[in-house]
Amino acid sequence: MPRLKTHVSELPLDYDGAQLAPHFLYKQFDILGDAVVAFVGAADVRLDHMVDLTDVKKQAPIYSPKMVHFLGEFFIDSFQEGIWLQHLFVCNVYEWLWENGVKGLRRRGNDIYVGEKKFSVSIATKSPVSVLIHFAANVETEGTPVPTVGLRELDIAPLTFAKAILAKFDFEMETGLKARVKATPRT
16 A cells, blocks of 8 residues: 655635545645645535535535645545544544643544534545545634634644644554554464
8 A cells, every 4th residue: 555645735725625526636736646635725615515415404504714624535445444534534633632732622523622612624425436535624713604713713823733634644544554564464
């Protein structure tokens, strides 16, 4: 299995859900293979680009004026394995926030809260060739449809956060690969 590719884009890019598509990372960033890319931009996901059917049924579009987005594509066949990668990513973010002194953290599934305010959104979906993951953390929160908290309120720089999270996730993936090859199987 090839090593995960990661990249932090310093160019702003808004997210509307259409980016959660196979080969977007290759088309936009020239990154081919399993990868996670971080970028900063607004989020405005209307119901026609929504893949979370619960949010569609609730008529609950996603909006934030500025978020750090993490978009991952994994060329695996198992959607369940992709969901576990999503959970691992969210747990890595939660752990990094905790290690960096953020108080009142809670995780509900793939959502992270600080107190009662929502910090992040996340979804995984399957394409014909890959599993796609989107995770985004609020930076600014003005006009969000639910009570939210952002990196600005937590005094965390968005690009510093993005680089740290990608390094942490890359380490987890590399550690997992090493664990797979270092063990002697029982016959």
